[in-house]
Amino acid sequence: MYRFRFNNIENTSQYEELIKEFLQPSEYGPEGDTLLEYDFMGDKEEVKRQIYRDLSSRTGKSPKWGILTGIRPVKLAGELLDQEKDPESVLKESYLVHDSKRALVRDILDYQRAKAGKPDPKSLSVYIGIPFCPTRCLYCSFTSNQVQQDQMEPYLAALKKEIEYAGAAAKNAGYKPETLYFGGGTPTTLSAGQLDSLLTKVSDAFAIGGVREYTVEAGRPDTITKDKLQVLIDHGVDRISINPQSMKQETLDLIGRRHTVEDVYKAFDLAWKVGIEVVNADLIAGLPEETEADFARSLEEIIRLGANNITLHTLAVKRASRLKEMDENFNYKDEELRERMLASAHETLRGRGYQPYYLYRQKHTSGNTENTGFCLDDRPGLYNIRIMEEAQSNLALGAGGISKIYFPEENRLERVANVSNYEIYIDRIDEMIERKRKGFFI
Numbered sequence: 001m002y003r004f005r006f007n008n009i010e011n012t013s014q015y016e017e018l019i020k021e022f023l024q025p026s027e028y029g030p031e032g033d034t035l036l037e038y039d040f041m042g043d044k045e046e047v048k049r050q051i052y053r054d055l056s057s058r059t060g061k062s063p064k065w066g067i068l069t070g071i072r073p074v075k076l077a078g079e080l081l082d083q084e085k086d087p088e089s090v091l092k093e094s095y096l097v098h099d100s101k102r103a104l105v106r107d108i109l110d111y112q113r114a115k116a117g118k119p120d121p122k123s124l125s126v127y128i129g130i131p132f133c134p135t136r137c138l139y140c141s142f143t144s145n146q147v148q149q150d151q152m153e154p155y156l157a158a159l160k161k162e163i164e165y166a167g168a169a170a171k172n173a174g175y176k177p178e179t180l181y182f183g184g185g186t187p188t189t190l191s192a193g194q195l196d197s198l199l200t201k202v203s204d205a206f207a208i209g210g211v212r213e214y215t216v217e218a219g220r221p222d223t224i225t226k227d228k229l230q231v232l233i234d235h236g237v238d239r240i241s242i243n244p245q246s247m248k249q250e251t252l253d254l255i256g257r258r259h260t261v262e263d264v265y266k267a268f269d270l271a272w273k274v275g276i277e278v279v280n281a282d283l284i285a286g287l288p289e290e291t292e293a294d295f296a297r298s299l300e301e302i303i304r305l306g307a308n309n310i311t312l313h314t315l316a317v318k319r320a321s322r323l324k325e326m327d328e329n330f331n332y333k334d335e336e337l338r339e340r341m342l343a344s345a346h347e348t349l350r351g352r353g354y355q356p357y358y359l360y361r362q363k364h365t366s367g368n369t370e371n372t373g374f375c376l377d378d379r380p381g382l383y384n385i386r387i388m389e390e391a392q393s394n395l396a397l398g399a400g401g402i403s404k405i406y407f408p409e410e411n412r413l414e415r416v417a418n419v420s421n422y423e424i425y426i427d428r429i430d431e432m433i434e435r436k437r438k439g440f441f442i
């Protein structure tokens with residue numbers, strides 16, 4: 001068991017993520033008999049490189065993301081490029097990132113620059129949160145509530161009030177929404193009538209003529225009906241997500257999704273029939289009891305269904321999830337299996353003409369991997385790209401929304417948060433609006 005000592009370093013928690021890439025929680029602590037000592041010599045990256053090399057030789061592990069523990073490697077590469085540095089050599093020399101990850105980052109960065117360009121300084125991405133889902137998934141750590149249809153009404157009334165204010169304030173300030181995104185939760189938990197009224201409020205409040213992408217997450221296939229999809233089409237929605245996570249029924253039952261594989265087939269069929277242009281499908285590598293073959297089969301199925309955006313996630317077990325309560329060390333099991341699942345999925349997708357267009361890394365993810373979005377036919381999810389590059393203001397409405405105002409001269413963001421509990425949000429809606437007025441539309 002190891003024990004760490006950092007000399008002349010105040011914030012030692014910044015090294016914790018890196019240490020976790022090599023050691024399980026039971027392998028280090030204040031009682032450890034092997035002391036590893038590091039001195040701060042003026043460069044925190046240098047300390048990380050020392051830790052990496054040290055633990056690499058002791059454990060035999062060589063995490064492919066090197067000492068990079070941040071969640072946005074493509075953003076970092078883009079900033080290096082803007083400073084006229086060579087991202088690949090900096091990622092290699094300073095961050096010890098392996099070849100395969102450097103190539104992936106560069107490929108995505110070049111694609112983003114070519115297809116999405118840089119955002120206009122007065123453009124805006126708008127996020128609207130619907131914090132309801134039919135049931136709670138085993139691994140969920142988001143704001144998700146299970147309530148009856150009529151209990152959603154007070155929330156929708158408060159949300160509309162915020163939309164009305166924010167739309168008018170955005171117009172006044174000269175902002176032009178570039179993307180609109182309904183997330184959650186699962187927005188399609190709302191009825192067709194509720195969706196219609198909400199989306200009407202959005203188009204009345206905001207100048208949406210120039211919007212390049214309008215997404216509504218319809219993640220849970222059992223919430224999708226023809227009527228709801230027709231409402232989305234009528235309001236100009238061109239992108240939805242139908243998220244199977246797995247196409248193996250036993251897994252869906254195990255993770256508490258309630259829907260069936262059959263529901264996924266039906267949802268895709270409906271989406272194409274009503275004319276949705278882009279359907280994203282999320283898959284998770286590393287779900288309980290899944291094999292490599294299970295994961296590969298799920299991927300083949302969603303390709304066959306025609307998903308033109310596919311996002312590969314690695315299971316991240318966070319503190320608030322039921323899975324974490326059930327199995328504290330779930331994250332540290334089968335890391336190699338998850339890496340193999342993702343590596344072969346990348347190969348399959350590339351072979352079928354899919355291009356990786358964005359990636360992000362999550363904390364608490366197993367196997368030192370990343371989540372990657374792929375697209376077909378040059379239809380990347382623009383909202384996702386903008387959120388990850390953090391070079392545009394994001395106006396986030398609804399419970400749990402964290403707006404970010406971007407200051408281009410300083411390449412800096414400031415956050416303005418709404419409360420995440422939807423009942424408190426309803427009670428304090430006027431205060432949420434006031435926060436926006438003071439913090440966002442200054």
Ligand code: SF4
Pocket residue numbers: 132133135136137139140141142143144184185186219220
């Ligand atoms: S669909 Fe998403 S937000 Fe809803 S319970 Fe499952 S993981 Fe949570």
